[in-house]
Amino acid sequence: FEPGPLAGRHVIVTSGPTHEPIDPVRYLANRSSGAQGTAIAAALRDLGARVSFVTGPATVPQPVGVQVIRVETAQQMRDAVEAALPADAAVMAAAVADWRVVNGSDQKMKKTGDLPSLQMAENPDILAWLSRAPQRPGLVVGFAAETQDVLAHATAKRSRKGCDWIVANDVSPATGIMGGTENAVTLITATGAEDWPRMGKDAVAARLAARIAKELAARVAK
Ligand code: C5P
Secondary structure (H helix, E strand, O other), X not given: OOOOOOOOOEEEEEEOEOOEEEEOOEEEOOOOOOHHHXXXXXXXXXXXXXXXXXXXXXXXXXXXXXXXXXXXXXXXXXXXXXXXXXXXXXXXXXXXXOEEEOOOOOOOOOOOOOOOXXXXXXXXXXXXXXXXXXXXXXXXXXXXXXXXXXXXXXXXXXXXXOOOEEEEEEOXXXXXXXXXXXXXXXXXXXXOEEEOOOEEHHHHXXXXXXXXXXXXXXXXHO
């Protein structure tokens, strides 16, 4: 038995969309399937990590062999990430809703003839918060789904959010990436940007997990 390179390490992965309730039966959501986050959790597990998998209501099956923490809203996701700390690394692959509804209703809203008007508030940015938290994991990885100027926007996002790496991808409809099984990413670190060839989301996850293992090992060696 060979212990994996991430044995003894704890990694938090966020995944899937969030649902922001309007009333007991309605919500705001997005089209994230949770496929890339689920693949990353499985790949980290395969390298021996203990994985806390904080997931919104995803459409793909949950990974096995990880601790699954199911949440609905962005605020619940933030609290679940906080409760899972401390961690050696965090990979924030969730598509967190930017806004929540603040004038929602405890009862199902009725059709009255007047149109409802939703008021919104900004959700916490979990990646930005974690990157500056007192218990910040040693390695924090964010994602950036862009439709134009991918490198420039993702590089700016890396500094703005304060994370170590950004996994950037082009989600223009023509790429077929959003909702598809393949991904073509650029890994942005403090020292540069690497274009990875287009490959399956499982292969992206395996390569990212190996890269995380290498980085954590190098930090211990330092
Ligand atoms: O700003 P944008 O949503 O493009 O940033 C994407 C990255 O930030 C992803 O890693 C996503 O998981 C994370 N994020 C977050 N909390 C938010 C919004 C985004 O953790 N409220």
